[in-house]
Amino acid sequence: MYINAEKAGKYLEEKWGAATCPMCKCDKLVLSLPVYEINEYGVPAEAHRTAVMPLIAVMCDNCGLVLHVNAIAAGIVNEEK
Numbered sequence: 353m354y355i356n357a358e359k360a361g362k363y364l365e366e367k368w369g370a371a372t373c374p375m376c377k378c379d380k381l382v383l384s385l386p387v388y389e390i391n392e393y394g395v396p397a398e399a400h401r402t403a404v405m406p407l408i409a410v411m412c413d414n415c416g417l418v419l420h421v422n423a424i425a426a427g428i429v430n431e432e433k
């Protein structure tokens with residue numbers, strides 16, 4: 353799943369504002385457009401629909417540090433029912 357670039361830009365502007373990278377202190381943070389997911393550890397692959405956390409990646413374009421944000425809590429994707 354991808355989010356659109358406009359939504360990604362709005363999220364970064366509203367939630368991160370003038371934030372800087374915690375490692376190199378530069379302000380070149382970019383948001384990934386694909387939404388990734390983490391599956392619950394120890395659950396067989398065929399049963400992975402039990403616990404999935406959708407994540408977006410905020411990456412520092414200078415040093416490469418990647419931070420993950422829960423996409424549902426951030427309001428970027430809707431929770432599946």
Ligand SMILES: [Zn+2]
Nearest residue numbers: 373376412415
């Ligand atoms: Zn950095």
